[in-house]
Amino acid sequence: MIKKVGNTKVLPKHKATCHCGSVVLELTLPNGIENPRRCDCSICRRKGAIVGSVDLSGIQILKGKEFLKLYQFNTNTANHYFCSNCGIYTHHQRRSNPNEYGFNIGCLEGVNPFDLGDVVTKDGVNHPADRKAS
Template sequence: MGQTTKGACHCGTVQFTADVDMASARRCDCSICRMRGAVAVSAPLDSLTVTAGMDALTLYQFNTKEARHFFCSKCGIYTFHQRRSDPTQYGVNVACLEGVSPFDFTEVEVMNGQFHPRDGGGNRVSGVLRYTSTD
């Protein structure tokens, strides 16, 4: 699918490896994604391995309880989530990936999570976020 990379939360308690598709970078405008503001990339479920801190991961679910959002219980950072739109994938927070920053992406599509594909909304893009460096 993509490249195998290491990831970790802010404090380093939760560490993982995943085979991520960097070209899949996107954001979402559903209630939780709006608040956390992360850029996520796709990884197949079987490619993500938690290598440290499994006991520190906290699961958060809401509404339909289909998506599974994981956070470090020590520093609070969102690390990855099992997607509702495609339960065979994780969305991985790019800010947790070694050597990657959300600002590495000049454009990131924003998916319309307010009208979710599983609720008949389709995979519509609601906008594009752009980053332009001032350097």
């Protein structure tokens, strides 16, 4: 659990925005940033974001719901959201745990995700849901 990133305190209710500001989210992060990671699955390797985790109840859309676009692929289980104006990925409902959102740590106001230092990379290529029983 990370309560401070660089000089920025992670607030229990922390705002997150896309790049153009059309989308504003409020994240409930009582324990700070939990489980920050990168992932090498086909979508994450392209977007390159460092992602944190929050319960589904932990994201409120304050502004710009109409700008959020849903992207789905493969099993159409995960819901990937991005701003349709500036293209920035904000959050996604996970396939590995549908009770959780992953969110773009780079969208948190005042937080520089590179201040987190080394972050683990999840083995998304070998997603548990893609493994076939042999």
